[in-house]
Amino acid sequence: MIVDARGHRCPTPSLRLQKAMRSAEPGARLTLLATDPMARIDVPHLLAGMGGRVLSIEESDGVLTIAVETPAARTG
Secondary structure, eight states: OEEEETTOOTTHHHHHHHHHHHHSOTTOEEEEEEOOTTHHHHHHHHHHHHTOEEEEEEEETTEEEEEEEOOOOOOO
16 A cells, blocks of 8 residues: 655645554555655654554655555464
């Protein structure tokens, strides 16, 4: 799933990603597209709090592409 937050300032990219993660399956992979450089800092903090993980952060032509994985299903 791609979450396109290009052109928006933080915290909007993180909020859009958070909303998408809540509706995604456990262990799903999502990609955030953002132009605000603060997303490079905000998204890892968001994922740490939610239990997910950042898979990669790449930048090309001013666009951050941040691949994340939602928390896995809890067992037990």
